[in-house]
Amino acid sequence: MYDKGKIFAGLVIFLCVFTSPIWYNVVTGKAAYKPDPKLPVREKQCVAPKETMIASHMTLLDTWRDKVVREGDREYVAWDGKVHSISLSEGCMKCHSDKAAFCDQCHNYVNVSPYCWDCHVEPKEKK
Amino acid sequence: MAVNRRDFLRISGLGTLLGLGSMATQELLPPGKALAQQYLPDGKALKAKRWAMVVDARKCLEKVEQDGCRDCVLACNRVHNIPALPDPKHEVKWIWQERYENTFAGQNHEYAEDALRGKPFLVLCNHCDKPPCVRVCPTQATFKRDDGIVMMDFHRCIGCRYCMAACPYGSRSFNFVDPRKHLDSAATDPKFPTRMKGVVEKCNFCAERLAEGLMPACVEVCKEKALIFGDLEDPGSEVRKVLRSRYSIRRKPELGTHPEIFYVV
Numbered sequence: 001m002y003d004k005g006k007i008f009a010g011l012v013i014f015l016c017v018f019t020s021p022i023w024y025n026v027v028t029g030k031a032a033y034k035p036d037p038k039l040p041v042r043e044k045q046c047v048a049p050k051e052t053m054i055a056s057h058m059t060l061l062d063t064w065r066d067k068v069v070r071e072g073d074r075e076y077v078a079w080d081g082k083v084h085s086i087s088l089s090e091g092c093m094k095c096h097s098d099k100a101a102f103c104d105q106c107h108n109y110v111n112v113s114p115y116c117w118d119c120h121v122e123p124k125e126k127k
Numbered sequence: 128m129a130v131n132r133r134d135f136l137r138i139s140g141l142g143t144l145l146g147l148g149s150m151a152t153q154e155l156l157p158p159g160k161a162l163a164q165q166y167l168p169d170g171k172a173l174k175a176k177r178w179a180m181v182v183d184a185r186k187c188l189e190k191v192e193q194d195g196c197r198d199c200v201l202a203c204n205r206v207h208n209i210p211a212l213p214d215p216k217h218e219v220k221w222i223w224q225e226r227y228e229n230t231f232a233g234q235n236h237e238y239a240e241d242a243l244r245g246k247p248f249l250v251l252c253n254h255c256d257k258p259p260c261v262r263v264c265p266t267q268a269t270f271k272r273d274d275g276i277v278m279m280d281f282h283r284c285i286g287c288r289y290c291m292a293a294c295p296y297g298s299r300s301f302n303f304v305d306p307r308k309h310l311d312s313a314a315t316d317p318k319f320p321t322r323m324k325g326v327v328e329k330c331n332f333c334a335e336r337l338a339e340g341l342m343p344a345c346v347e348v349c350k351e352k353a354l355i356f357g358d359l360e361d362p363g364s365e366v367r368k369v370l371r372s373r374y375s376i377r378r379k380p381e382l383g384t385h386p387e388i389f390y391v392v
Contacts, residue, residue, distance in 0.1 A: 065282055067166050069278070069280045069282065070270065070278075070280060071166070072168055072172070072272065072334070072338065073166035073167060073168050074167075074168060074169040074172075074338050075166065075167040075168065075169055075170075076165075076166055076167075077165040077166070077167060083167070085169075086166075089317045089318065089320075090317070090318060115323075118323040119281060119320040119321050119322055119323050120320045121208075121315050121316070121317040121320065121321065122317075123317065124317075
């Protein structure tokens with residue numbers, strides 16, 4: 001084999017660079033973290049089962065906004081028969097009152113920035 | 128293990144039958160907890176076939192002459208988080224005062240009575256029965272509800288401003304700047320969203336308040352009862368009573384937009 005030394009040296013350098021994110025995380029421990037949205041304390045049940053909410057809360061919110069703005073239906077009967085008032089600021093955020101501890105956790109993690117809060121007023125921090 | 132052709136076909140045939148059969152039984156079963164959901168209008172909501180407003184200009188003018196009353200304008204601004212912008216070119220207006228000559232352009236003349244000339248009249252979106260803004264909106268962001276309210280869906284507005292060009296009353300405002308920068312965050316009402324830069328806005332007849340069983344903010348706050356709000360299709364309603372008994376005019380009726388704001392003078 002010609003240039004054995006160069007090839008193996010190159011391979012070693014390549015592997016080091018390629019796996020560098022892993023080593024970076026091993027050393028600093030910062031890069032990999034699990035988003036940890038804080039669930040409300042007083043209310044145990046959301047408008048749909050947890051799994052559904054995690055997977056498709058965005059679709060639900062989209063439907064809700066059309067229902068309220070365009071059709072004027074402001075109440076939502078959930079699958080368990082409970083009636084909820086459809087409102088982001090006055091509904092969702094009554095339980096999930098801390099945007100930073102709830103919404104932002106996963107949104108920041110997956111690097112999405114929904115523009116809800118460009119207009120809707122987020123609840124003020126309780127002091 | 129060798130499978131000959133005959134066995135292979137037999138097994139796959141049985142498998143297919145089994146698969147199809149299980150699908151059929153699944154459909155026969157009750158849907159169970161398959162997320163049944165339903166949407167309802169708010170039980171408290173005020174309903175009408177055709178919302179309309181009568182402005183008693185005489186009462187209003189008397190009060191304005193007395194103390195420069197702007198209660199309705201201020202109430203609207205507060206409820207809908209409308210900022211006070213320093214540059215008049217960027218002004219956002221839902222309900223405001225306009226000089227008589229401009230309010231009734233085309234219907235007045237230079238020899239009009241002193242009681243009217245140059246006097247401030249309340250103007251707002253006319254919630255036209257044939258709204259030109261709705262016709263031109265390319266995204267259907269502005270639309271007419273069944274109860275006659277011409278609504279804005281801010282989510283859909285792309286800021287093309289066709290509606291502003293189409294509206295003959297100048298009832299629409301464009302957000303040239305970010306309104307949040309000019310709003311006091313402590314005084315912002317979380318019940319109503321602010322807007323973002325690049326959308327058009329206008330009076331919505333307080334659709335969000337009607338849904339809660341409340342009268343529009345301007346009507347509620349007017350101590351003189353100069354703003355009368357009600358159902359135009361209901362012969363017994365307050366608006367109809369006033370319109371039956373007094374002479375009323377509308378803004379630019381010749382354009383055929385059928386404005387639903389009436390002025391009694």
